[in-house]
Amino acid sequence: MNRGFWSNLPRPVIGLSPMDGVSDAAFRAITERYGRPDILFTEFTAVEAIARGKTKVMEALITKPSSSPTVAQIFGTEVQSYYSSALAIAEMGFAGIDINMGCPAKNIQQRGAGAGLIRTPKLAQKIVRTVQKAMQDRADGITMEQAGVHPDVIGFVSWYRTRFGATPLEGVLPVSVKTRIGFDVPAVESWIPALLEVAPVNITLHGRTLKQMYTGMADWDEIAKAAEIVHASGSGITLLGNGDVQSRDDALERVATYKVDGVLIGRASFGNPWLFAGREPTPRERILVALEHTRTFMELTPEAHFLSMRKHLAWYCKGFPNAADFRLKFVRANSEEEVKNIAAEAMEMLAQGTHT
Ligand SMILES: Cc1cc2nc3c(=O)[nH]c(=O)nc-3n(C[C@H](O)[C@H](O)[C@H](O)COP(=O)(O)O)c2cc1C
Structure with missing residues (x-):
C-alpha cells in the first residue's frame, strides 16, 4: 500500500x-x-x-x-x-x-x-x-x-x-x-x-x-x-x-x-x-500569540469576517486573574487595531502585576 x-x-x-x-x-x-x-x-x-x-x-x-x-x-x-x-x-x-x-x-x-x-x-x-x-x-x-x-x-x-x-x-x-x-x-x-x-x-x-x-x-x-x-x-x-x-x-x-x-x-x-508541544504558556505569551493570531488572520484571509476571529481571542484569555475582563473586551473587537490596543492594555497590566 x-x-x-x-x-x-x-x-x-x-x-x-x-x-x-x-x-x-x-x-x-x-x-x-x-x-x-x-x-x-x-x-x-x-x-x-x-x-x-x-x-x-x-x-x-x-x-x-x-x-x-x-x-x-x-x-x-x-x-x-x-x-x-x-x-x-x-x-x-x-x-x-x-x-x-x-x-x-x-x-x-x-x-x-x-x-x-x-x-x-x-x-x-x-x-x-x-x-x-x-x-x-x-x-x-x-x-x-x-x-x-x-x-x-x-x-x-x-x-x-x-x-x-x-x-x-x-x-x-x-x-x-x-x-x-x-x-x-x-x-x-x-x-x-x-x-x-x-x-x-x-x-x-x-x-x-x-x-x-x-x-x-x-x-x-x-x-x-x-x-x-x-x-x-x-x-x-x-x-x-x-x-x-x-x-x-x-x-x-x-x-x-x-x-x-x-x-x-x-x-x-x-x-x-x-x-x-506539551507546554504551558505564560499569560504574556497568551496575549502576544492572540495578537499574532489576529495578524496572521488578516494576512492570510483578509476577506474573512472579523467575527470569526473573536472566539479565538476569547479562548486565549485564561490562566491569569483578570482574564474574564479581557475576554469581554476581545469578543467585542472589530479589527486588528482594536485587538492591538486591548493586548497592550493586558501586557501593561501583567507587567505592573496589578492583576491581583
Ligand atoms: C466546532 C467543531 C467543528 C467540527 N468540525 C469538524 C469537521 O469539519 N470535520 C470533522 O471531521 N470533524 C469535525 N469536528 C469533530 C472534531 O474533529 C472531533 O472529532 C471532535 O470534536 C472530538 O474530538 P475532541 O474531543 O478532541 O474535540 C468538529 C468539532 C467541533 C467542536
Missing part, C-alpha cells in the same frame, strides 16, 4: 482534528508554529459546492505553506463531485485528502453525507474508491480540464498557487477517512471492516455515535476494538483515536492503553496551540 506521507509520520501520531469554523488558515498556522502537531486537517469542504464552481467554500482550504503535512477534508454524497473536487484540491499542494464520514449536523447527515454515510456503507465505499481513482488518474497525468473541474475552480487553484506559493505534490496522494463508532449504536464490528475493504490509508475514529453528537464521553473501548480489527487485518492501515483527549500526556496515555497508532485532538486545542 502506498501510504504517502503517512509512512513518514512519527509514532505515535498526535495531530490537530478538523473543526469547521475553527481550524481555518490562521488557527492552523498558529497551531503549527507553537505546537508542531504531526499532522493538521482543514475544515471540511463540500464537494458538491466545489463541483458547481462555488469557490467561496474553498477559502476554508487556504493554508500557509507549512512544514507539517496538511490534509484537506471533504464531505458530500455525489460521487462524481468527489472525483473532480478531490482532483482540484490535490492541485493546491495538500499532503492528502480525508473524507468526512462523521459529521452529525442534521442538514448534513440527513442528506446522507458526513456520519449519514455510516448507514450506506456501499456508497461510502464507492466514495473512497472514487477519490482514490481521482488521485491515481491525477498521478497518471489527467488534467483538471480533462477531469471536468469547473473553470472557476481552475481559476481559484491558479490564483491560490500564486498567492500562497503552493506547489502541488507529485504522485498518488493518500486518501483517509474520519468517522464515528456508529450511527445510533456502536457498530465497529461491521463498519470498520466495510472501510477496510476499500483500504483508506488511515481511519480516524471519534468514539461517539452520530446520535450522541458531542454528549457523554467518547467510548475508547470501542476505539480499541476498532484498532484491533484494523491491525489484525495486516493491511498496513492505521487507526487514530479521537474524542476528549485533553493534553499531550493524555494522548500518550491513550495510545498506550488503547493501542491506537495516534490521536487527533480537537476542542482541547482551542486557544492552546502549545498543547501539542
Whole structure:
C-alpha cells in the first residue's frame, strides 16, 4: 500500500482534528508554529459546492505553506463531485485528502453525507474508491480540464498557487477517512471492516455515535476494538483515536492503553496551540500569540469576517486573574487595531502585576 506521507509520520501520531469554523488558515498556522502537531486537517469542504464552481467554500482550504503535512477534508454524497473536487484540491499542494464520514449536523447527515454515510456503507465505499481513482488518474497525468473541474475552480487553484506559493505534490496522494463508532449504536464490528475493504490509508475514529453528537464521553473501548480489527487485518492501515483527549500526556496515555497508532485532538486545542508541544504558556505569551493570531488572520484571509476571529481571542484569555475582563473586551473587537490596543492594555497590566 502506498501510504504517502503517512509512512513518514512519527509514532505515535498526535495531530490537530478538523473543526469547521475553527481550524481555518490562521488557527492552523498558529497551531503549527507553537505546537508542531504531526499532522493538521482543514475544515471540511463540500464537494458538491466545489463541483458547481462555488469557490467561496474553498477559502476554508487556504493554508500557509507549512512544514507539517496538511490534509484537506471533504464531505458530500455525489460521487462524481468527489472525483473532480478531490482532483482540484490535490492541485493546491495538500499532503492528502480525508473524507468526512462523521459529521452529525442534521442538514448534513440527513442528506446522507458526513456520519449519514455510516448507514450506506456501499456508497461510502464507492466514495473512497472514487477519490482514490481521482488521485491515481491525477498521478497518471489527467488534467483538471480533462477531469471536468469547473473553470472557476481552475481559476481559484491558479490564483491560490500564486498567492500562497503552493506547489502541488507529485504522485498518488493518500486518501483517509474520519468517522464515528456508529450511527445510533456502536457498530465497529461491521463498519470498520466495510472501510477496510476499500483500504483508506488511515481511519480516524471519534468514539461517539452520530446520535450522541458531542454528549457523554467518547467510548475508547470501542476505539480499541476498532484498532484491533484494523491491525489484525495486516493491511498496513492505521487507526487514530479521537474524542476528549485533553493534553499531550493524555494522548500518550491513550495510545498506550488503547493501542491506537495516534490521536487527533480537537476542542482541547482551542486557544492552546502549545498543547501539542506539551507546554504551558505564560499569560504574556497568551496575549502576544492572540495578537499574532489576529495578524496572521488578516494576512492570510483578509476577506474573512472579523467575527470569526473573536472566539479565538476569547479562548486565549485564561490562566491569569483578570482574564474574564479581557475576554469581554476581545469578543467585542472589530479589527486588528482594536485587538492591538486591548493586548497592550493586558501586557501593561501583567507587567505592573496589578492583576491581583
Ligand atoms: C466546532 C467543531 C467543528 C467540527 N468540525 C469538524 C469537521 O469539519 N470535520 C470533522 O471531521 N470533524 C469535525 N469536528 C469533530 C472534531 O474533529 C472531533 O472529532 C471532535 O470534536 C472530538 O474530538 P475532541 O474531543 O478532541 O474535540 C468538529 C468539532 C467541533 C467542536
